[in-house]
Amino acid sequence: MKIPAPAFRVFEKxxxxxxxxxxxxxxxxxxxxxxxxxxxxxxxxxxxxYRQKTTFDLLACHLHHGIRKGEADLDEALVGAYCGQHSIPFVPMREDIPAFAKASGLGLEEAGRLVRSRVFDQVAAEYGEKKIYKGGCRIALAHHLDDRAESILMHMGRGAGLRGLIGIRYLDGPLIRPL
Incomplete structure (x- = not known):
């Protein structure tokens, strides 16, 4: 896998x-x-x-959320094409998050967060049962430093105290956030 020098430095970090x-x-x-x-x-x-450094199985899951229909279709196609090009198993899922938000009385972002969590947990459980993984099964999300700062501010605004200063952890149960 040939990687440009700037990307290589980011990947090494x-x-x-x-x-x-x-x-x-x-x-x-x-x-x-x-x-x-x-x-x-x-x-x-x-x-x-990273699979060149550590032996693990990788599966990509994309959730088509039904919000930006045309753009969401393109997002799904992009992820599917990348996975096909790199021989990464791809699981596309579809959920109507606006309908769920309306039915549950939640805001769109909160409904999306709940549905994504449920879908990723479901996919991890389903595929994790197909093979015995000595290292277990984890769900990787692309949260990064800006997301961490936003989470800390949101937690502080809710009065979470010192615990709220933690923000988003790299490892939180089955979730990993390496970025």
Whole structure:
């Protein structure tokens, strides 16, 4: 896999985080939640690269959320094409998040967060049961430093106290956030 020097440096920095935080264990399954946006495509590219260093199975899951129909179709096609080009198993899922938000009385963002979490958990459970993974099964998300700062501010605004200052963790149960 040929990688331009700037991307290689970024990937090596993320590799260091993965190793230091023990995010990706040998002989594990990593389900990458991939929206098709820049951050999640970077995550998927990194995970593809990182398989050269550590033996793990990689699966990409894309959730078509039914919000920006034409753009969401393009996002799904982009992720599917990348996965096909790099021999990464691809699981496209579809959910009507606007309908769920309306039925549940939630805002669109909160409904989206809940549905994404449910879908990624479901895919990880389904594919994690097909093979015994000594390293377990984890779900990789493309949250990064800006997302961490936003989370800290949101937690503080809700009065979360010192615990709210933690923000988004690299490892939180089955979720990993290497970026």
């Amino acid at each position: 993320i590799s260091g985080t993965c190793e230091h935080q023990e995010l990706i264990l040998p002989q594990s399954l990593i389900v990458a939640g991939v929206s098709g946006g820049v951050d999640s495509m970077l995550l998927l590219s990194f995970l593809h690269y």
